[in-house]
């Protein structure tokens with residue numbers, strides 16, 4: 237049982253509408269303020285009072301990594317696009333002109349990377365399930381419609397398109413019966429990942445409506461419920477001082493008692509997110525429920541492109557009974573030019589961090605690209621037959637036959653994504669390309 241703590245902190249969110257209420261905000265330099273107003277026309281912006289009050293170092297703006305994590309930055313838009321919007325805003329042009337420019341910029345930002353719309357939405361007996369994704373055999377992603385926002389938005393979020401009011405590019409479902417139907421028909425699925433947005437933004441009663449039928453029916457071969465969340469970074473009070481915190485923790489306990497494994501897939505970008513009293517308290521409570529917290533984040537310029545930051549983060553995770561899980565490469569979507577780190581640098585940063593932590597933190601895998609064919613690990617940089625190469629390996633794949641298979645790409649110090657790479661040794665294409673094309677064409 238989890239006694240409700242006195243509500244010592246009330247959640248508050250800031251968007252462009254009430255941003256002037258942030259005390260530090262009005263003291264920021266004019267160009268920083270303008271950038272926030274301009275860029276947030278295109279990309280989502282929201283920040284919680286916890287991030288503002290307890291995480292950001294307001295004496296180090298704009299370099300502070302947590303400031304970069306949530307506040308829009310000028311470099312996130314191409315210069316031309318930025319100027320266009322700034323001009324239209326200054327002219328107080330009609331909304332139509334501005335909307336058209338904004339829409340055009342968004343469409344050029346690859347809103348649905350890695351074939352998510354075309355290839356991941358499952359179909360069963362001719363029926364599409366648009367609130368779900370099923371890419372890898374064992375795990376189905378479920379997007380509850382009330383969980384499609386977050387306590388704060390990460391500037392680099394690859395799901396940014398979910399958070400802008402453009403209905404035709406959203407995933408969402410209200411229908412847990414559809415998920416159950418799908419799981420019954422797919423015995424290979426062991427894991428359901430409830431994700432978003434952030435599903436833990438939902439009230440405990442709503443979460444119960446989705447989870448209780450899973451506990452009762454145990455459809456198919458379901459053995460694990462995962463929640464994909466950044467609530468430990470953006471609102472750790474969720475677990476002990478919200479009105480329904482104790483009900484949420486009780487639900488977590490019920491999941492574990494039902495015999496299912498409960499994994500809280502937590503997005504931590506920087507060790508500072510693991511340092512407050514609130515987050516440490518929340519992590520302690522979570523492990524008492526029997527949930528396992530696993531941690532993942534992308535490697536992002538301006539925020540965490542530093543081996544020491546990662547080593548320190550993984551150590552703090554282990555100290556708090558959380559398990560380092562994935563380091564990702566930033567996806568090829570949204571404001572990627574501002575945030576992306578080359579594959580060569582990523583490999584170096586990962587290695588330098590990995591060298592300096594205990595084996596208990598070496599549960600982490602990476603750097604990994606969640607690309608169209610699968611999760612591709614940069615396993616090494618090597619020289620073979622006189623050619624410098626990236627050694628790559630699938631750790632997840634659209635075709636399970638590819639998993640754990642090693643392959644080689646020509647070394648390219650500027651490459652930032654799988655699409656930038658060419659096969660090594662003069663090969664015309666990577667071994668998986670033919671089959672991937674077949675899959676794309678529904679064969």
Ligand SMILES: *Cc1c(COP(=O)(O)O)cnc(C)c1O
Pocket residue numbers: 369371372375377606611631632
């Ligand atoms: C990463 C990912 C998963 C989960 O993969 P694990 O390696 O089991 O954590 C599932 N579906 C998609 C689309 C993913 O990108």
